[in-house]
Amino acid sequence: MAAHREGRERREGRRRIARRSFLIGGAATVVAAGSASAWALDTYVVDHVEVADVDAYEEAAGVTSTTLDTSEAVSTDDSWSADGTTITVTKKTTGSGNDTVTYFVADVVLTDATVLRSAFANNEFGENVIEKTSAIAKDNDAVFAINGDYYGFRSTGMVIRNGVIYRDKGAREGLAFYRDGEVVVYDETATTAQELVDAGVWNTLSFGPPLLENGEVVDGIDEVEVDTNFGNHSIQGEQPRTGIGFVDTNHLVLVVVDGRDKGYSRGVTMTEFASLMQDLGAVTAYNLDGGGSSTMYFQGDVVNRPSNGGERGTSDILYVAG
Structure with missing residues (x-):
């Protein structure tokens, strides 16, 4: 407390x-x-704050997640485990010179699907509410975190977090995390948030595009535009990326690719990102907010090199508490 x-x-x-x-x-x-x-x-x-105290809002909803017993957590520089949940973070590099790509892979095996939680910037839900990934992570005692979908940049999309409905405005292909450990791509416009919760959805993400479906790279992803509103930058071309891949029940790979840094990492195209996820064993994969937002936090530190020369504020994170 x-x-x-x-x-x-x-x-x-x-x-x-x-x-x-x-x-x-x-x-x-x-x-x-x-x-x-x-x-x-x-x-x-x-800021346009709709829920001023998310912790209290979720507590009032009566939704609970699995709490890990971390009293006997075991950690090294690149791994952490507690109560059956394991996280292993690996830095990988391909290519050379200006064609170098550097990325970070978190291989996450969960005791229970609800161990993977979401948190909002400043403990508030609403548009334009932002905070650095590392700050949100520290506020929530996270041992691991990545940036989420930056839901606060837009007014549409399904937002279900930690089993609680925050927004019900289907607009695109989203990603749903179920309590039974399955992760699927779905059409937001073909359902409602309440139907998803009733079916066992724990978290949703609304960005995209989907990268892999049934283990295959999705066609046309290098031409997709997720947002076309004022101030949006294209997600096309070689960019820093954040994404999540589903390998098997309660087994995920969360990936951050650095970019816009010649000689260290150029970034990747959407198709390259999909192929990378495929090589990691994912059968379903989904693109999250990238560019300057792409951040991975592990055991107290940001492990990648955000492209802005430092972290950029974002709306939300996915995390495991430690």
Whole structure:
């Protein structure tokens, strides 16, 4: 309880600092800007909080996850295990010179599917609420985390996290994590959030595109546009990537590819990313928010090299508490 309370205090402090900085540095901009700029600022920058205390919201919903007994956790520089859940992180490099690709693979075997949880920036749900992956991870006592789907950049898509419904606006092909350890790609527009929860869905992610289905690379993924709204950058070409692959029941591979860093890692195309997932044994794989957001956190540190020269704020993470 003390650690949970300290996490809340850290979050409250960050919210006060961030909002004070915005009011001091941004108010003059809003006044000086035309109506279009003010609209863009309100739509894509200003926080629109819908749930102010996610912990309390989920507690009130009565949804619980499997809690690991970490009293006898075993860790090395590249692995961690506790109570039957194991996480092994490996750095891999292919190519040479300007064709070098560097990526990080977390091979995760879960005791129970609900061990893999989601957390939101600042413990709030809403549009434009952001925090660094490592900060969200530390607030939630995570031993491992990756950035999620940046749900807060858009107003559509299914958002079910830790068994609780937050948004029910199907728009694209999503990824559903079931309580029985299965992970599937599904059509958000063909169902409802309540139907998914009733069927046993624990978490959903809404970004894409799907990379692998039935072990095969999905056709046309290098031409897909996930978002076309103001300020969005294309997901096409050689980019830093974050993705998740389903190998077998309760067995996942979570991958972050670094990029935009000549001689270290150029990034990968969507098809290259799919092939990489295929080589790792995934039969289903899904692309998450990438670019400057791509971040992997393990045992207290960010292990990759985010392309912005440092972490970029994001809406959410997937994590295992340790």
